[in-house]
Amino acid sequence: MVIYLIKRLFAVVPIILFAIFLMFVLVRLSPVDPAQAYLAASNIHPTEELLAEKRQEFGLDRPLIVQYFQTVADIVRFDFGNSYVTNTPVWQEITTRLPATLQLALSSILVAIIVSVPLGFLSAVYKNSWLDHFSRLLSYLGASIPQFWLGYVLIFFFAVKLDLFPVEGRGTWQHFVLPSITLSLALIAIYTRLLRASVLEELEEAYVLYGRTRGLKEKGIMVKHVLRISISPMLTGLGMNLGKLLTGTIIVEQVFSWPGFGRFFIEAIFNRDIPVIQSYVVLAACLFIVCNLIVDVIQLYLDPRISREGRAQF
Amino acid sequence: MKIHNNKKNLFLALAACAALTLSACSDDNASGSADAESDNPNAITMSWPRDIGPMNPHVYNPSQLITQSMIYEPLVSYEEGGEVKPHLAESWTVSEDGREYTFKLREGVQFTDGSSLTSEVVKKNFDAVLANKNSHSWLGVINVLDKIEVVDELTFKMVLTQAYYPALQDLAVVRPVRMLGEAGFPEDGDTSKGITEAVGTGPWVLDEYKTDEYAVFKRNPDYWGESPELEEVTIKIIPDAETRVLAFEKGELDLIYGEGVVSMDSFNYLKETGEYTTDLSDPVATRTMLVNSTSEKLSDLNVRLALHHGFNKQAMVEGITLGLEEKADSILSSNFPYAQEDIEAVEYDVEKAASYLDEAGWKLESGGAIREKDGQPLELELIYDKTDPIQKAMAETLQAEWLAIGVKLEIAGLELTEQIERRKAGNFDLDFWYNYGAPYDPHSMINVVAEDGWGVAEAHSNLPMKSELDEQVREALASTDETKRQELYGSILNTLQEQSVFIPISYMKKTVAYQNDIESFEFPANRDEHPFNDISVSE
Numbered sequence: 001m002v003i004y005l006i007k008r009l010f011a012v013v014p015i016i017l018f019a020i021f022l023m024f025v026l027v028r029l030s031p032v033d034p035a036q037a038y039l040a041a042s043n044i045h046p047t048e049e050l051l052a053e054k055r056q057e058f059g060l061d062r063p064l065i066v067q068y069f070q071t072v073a074d075i076v077r078f079d080f081g082n083s084y085v086t087n088t089p090v091w092q093e094i095t096t097r098l099p100a101t102l103q104l105a106l107s108s109i110l111v112a113i114i115v116s117v118p119l120g121f122l123s124a125v126y127k128n129s130w131l132d133h134f135s136r137l138l139s140y141l142g143a144s145i146p147q148f149w150l151g152y153v154l155i156f157f158f159a160v161k162l163d164l165f166p167v168e169g170r171g172t173w174q175h176f177v178l179p180s181i182t183l184s185l186a187l188i189a190i191y192t193r194l195l196r197a198s199v200l201e202e203l204e205e206a207y208v209l210y211g212r213t214r215g216l217k218e219k220g221i222m223v224k225h226v227l228r229i230s231i232s233p234m235l236t237g238l239g240m241n242l243g244k245l246l247t248g249t250i251i252v253e254q255v256f257s258w259p260g261f262g263r264f265f266i267e268a269i270f271n272r273d274i275p276v277i278q279s280y281v282v283l284a285a286c287l288f289i290v291c292n293l294i295v296d297v298i299q300l301y302l303d304p305r306i307s308r309e310g311r312a313q314f
Numbered sequence: 315m316k317i318h319n320n321k322k323n324l325f326l327a328l329a330a331c332a333a334l335t336l337s338a339c340s341d342d343n344a345s346g347s348a349d350a351e352s353d354n355p356n357a358i359t360m361s362w363p364r365d366i367g368p369m370n371p372h373v374y375n376p377s378q379l380i381t382q383s384m385i386y387e388p389l390v391s392y393e394e395g396g397e398v399k400p401h402l403a404e405s406w407t408v409s410e411d412g413r414e415y416t417f418k419l420r421e422g423v424q425f426t427d428g429s430s431l432t433s434e435v436v437k438k439n440f441d442a443v444l445a446n447k448n449s450h451s452w453l454g455v456i457n458v459l460d461k462i463e464v465v466d467e468l469t470f471k472m473v474l475t476q477a478y479y480p481a482l483q484d485l486a487v488v489r490p491v492r493m494l495g496e497a498g499f500p501e502d503g504d505t506s507k508g509i510t511e512a513v514g515t516g517p518w519v520l521d522e523y524k525t526d527e528y529a530v531f532k533r534n535p536d537y538w539g540e541s542p543e544l545e546e547v548t549i550k551i552i553p554d555a556e557t558r559v560l561a562f563e564k565g566e567l568d569l570i571y572g573e574g575v576v577s578m579d580s581f582n583y584l585k586e587t588g589e590y591t592t593d594l595s596d597p598v599a600t601r602t603m604l605v606n607s608t609s610e611k612l613s614d615l616n617v618r619l620a621l622h623h624g625f626n627k628q629a630m631v632e633g634i635t636l637g638l639e640e641k642a643d644s645i646l647s648s649n650f651p652y653a654q655e656d657i658e659a660v661e662y663d664v665e666k667a668a669s670y671l672d673e674a675g676w677k678l679e680s681g682g683a684i685r686e687k688d689g690q691p692l693e694l695e696l697i698y699d700k701t702d703p704i705q706k707a708m709a710e711t712l713q714a715e716w717l718a719i720g721v722k723l724e725i726a727g728l729e730l731t732e733q734i735e736r737r738k739a740g741n742f743d744l745d746f747w748y749n750y751g752a753p754y755d756p757h758s759m760i761n762v763v764a765e766d767g768w769g770v771a772e773a774h775s776n777l778p779m780k781s782e783l784d785e786q787v788r789e790a791l792a793s794t795d796e797t798k799r800q801e802l803y804g805s806i807l808n809t810l811q812e813q814s815v816f817i818p819i820s821y822m823k824k825t826v827a828y829q830n831d832i833e834s835f836e837f838p839a840n841r842d843e844h845p846f847n848d849i850s851v852s853e
Binding site for chain 2: 049156160170271
């Protein structure tokens with residue numbers, strides 16, 4: 001297990017290096033000069049002298065290859081530089097905003113798990129019942145409703161009309177409800193169907209029949225055996241989605257005025273704030289890798305057959 | 315047994331995750347102030363699209379003008395119709411050659427840390443700005459500012475390298491010429507890298523602030539001037555325009571104010587509900603089409619006039635801005651100084667437009683839709699900011715309107731920075747352009763007509779009277795004779811109109827919507843100034 005983890009962690013290095021390279025190339029392919037973008041965002045008239053001064057300040061006047069190796073060297077030393085716009089260390093900007101994004105992502109995952117595990121499981125057990133039809137409808141809706149629209153609809157009914165929750169902002173548990181539902185509906189749609197299909201597949205397995213013939217209680221077979229194994233594909237999806245959630249809450253952050261990192265990143269793109277963009281790319285790559293790793297480890301615990309050691313036991 | 319242990323560990327891991335999330339929520343609760351809404355009846359909550367920033371009076375983005383103007387004050391203030399009135403400076407004299415301004419500061423003005431406003435502090439502010447002159451040279455007065463000399467504790471002299479009549483108007487802008495207290499300066503005095511504290515003389519003090527969430531301003535109890543009636547203003551950061559409207563409808567906001575802060579549809583919706591008060595300001599700037607006279611096809615005055623006559627401006631402005639903007643007949647609206655009443659409007663007249671094109675030699679072949687001359691079709695390119703829905707809609711309208719007179723218009727949506735770069739390089743036929751509004755206009759507008767670097771003077775460089783025009787602009791900016799200046803402005807604005815190098819489209823306005831318990835509201839004359847001093851709330 002330890003060797004496996006070390007191997008996986010080493011695999012992070014080439015992925016991060018590739019992400020930095022890709023980001024570096026893509027940002028430079030844009031016709032927009034970051035010095036020009038900075039001045040435009042500040043409403044300052046971009047004279048040639050001022051542009052040259054800003055390019056020098058941002059280090060954009062050096063040869064591209066020097067800029068690239070400098071970028072890699074800085075990131076390796078965990079020096080993400082200063083934001084062009086705010087002139088404060090990017091790491092400070094990230095740590096100010098990332099906790100809010102992290103909270104929202106985790107609360108959405110929790111909502112998704114709490115809803116989709118029982119719903120997916122029961123809709124498989126009670127196949128073609130009203131509950132199954134309901135879960136199917138919910139999945140269609142979740143998969144097809146755009147998040148920004150859902151956000152507005154939820155705000156309109158539950159905040160403005162029924163006055164149950166605040167419209168926007170962050171601070172109390174009530175502030176979490178609407179954005180978490182907005183983010184989790186799409187996840188619920190996927191996980192419910194994934195779990196349902198997986199449970200139906202497992203129900204056909206011989207061990208279920210064997211359990212029944214041994215006279216085990218139906219509830220025990222379902223929960224202890226079928227659900228435990230069926231949940232594996234859902235966990236894989238969760239790992240992929242957690243990374244996506246941490247980096248993709250931008251629209252929901254915008255609609256609910258959630259002070260997360262996504263909003264800051266969007267402004268950074270428009271302002272060509274390269275230090276922020278490159279830090280975000282590196283951070284996103286790390287998050288995806290770490291989230292997938294965590295899920296793999298959890299799966300090893302849940303289904304020991306996956307590991308070599310576990311297979312030997314079964 | 316092993317499975318049981320695994321399950322136990324998994325359960326513990328999930329519980330830890332949940333606890334982490336919940337504890338994070340409860341931490342916020344513990345701070346007690348995360349929700350910015352106040353119980354004070356004499357307080358209002360407004361929204362703003364961006365975080366207020368570091369509140370440094372000498373730098374730009376990401377600090378927001380509206381909040382900078384709450385904390386920091388100017389030497390003089392800009393009032394209705396362009397009148398400049400004393401503010402931190404109670405009086406001033408100007409030397410005959412227009413190069414020396416001697417200001418007498420108001421006595422007893424204190425910064426929020428208790429220190430006094432003196433000539434030394436004023437000099438320190440200007441020195442900090444001059445240390446980064448390049449960043450501020452867009453502002454005329456900084457460009458010609460030679461030095462500040464302290465005469466006595468409350469008197470100082472501003473020495474210019476040349477006469478510049480709009481010096482006082484420029485001193486009324488929000489940044490970078492407002493006064494920071496001594497305690498706000500870093501040790502080396504270089505404020506371009508940051509300030510230590512937001513110490514101003516203004517009527518508002520920043521009391522509480524949470525990045526990207528809200529800022530609470532309290533009334534300055536030691537304010538030298540007339541105190542605002544409100545005791546507290548909370549600015550909530552709501553980046554999304556629709557969310558802003560929903561928060562306002564729910565009553566979480568008392569006021570929505572600014573330019574483009576709500577969609578035009580939403581503004582009209584709020585107006586039509588009858589449950590709130592809505593209002594539009596006087597024009598704050600003019601939405602204009604910049605015509606590149608150096609472009610081969612547009613070098614002909616007849617073609618420019620044809621375009622000017624060839625679209626129904628009234629219908630376009632009404633239709634796209636839903637009545638929130640007003641059709642513009644002149645590049646300078648009548649509420650600005652030196653606006654000319656005798657400017658002749660260029661009316662919508664398709665026949666006239668067609669005859670101008672005929673006269674220019676652009677003929678419509680039978681059965682053809684696009685005019686041609688020497689085998690060349692009359693094709694033009696209009697560049698616009700692709701993130702601006704109004705520019706896009708207007709570009710599409712013009713494409714259809716001008717097609718009716720035989721002009722093919724290609725429209726290209728660009729990022730703002732690319733649009734600016736192409737404008738500066740002269741790489742366009744037509745482009746949307748805005749003047750600067752009060753207190754910058756009209757002097758900033760005519761300045762860019764004469765001075766290279768903005769892309770406007772370059773676009774006008776093919777005009778036969780360009781050198782006279784430039785001379786008139788320079789004379790107007792340096793003239794100390796008011797009558798002469800009036801004449802020069804008249805001539806400049808008429809030339810620009812007659813030459814159709816600017817096609818004025820609409821006058822842009824600020825919007826405000828507020829709950830009915832707000833009793834009074836007035837739009838500030840200065841486009842960038844905050845409106846809170848004149849707001850009162852019913853008991």
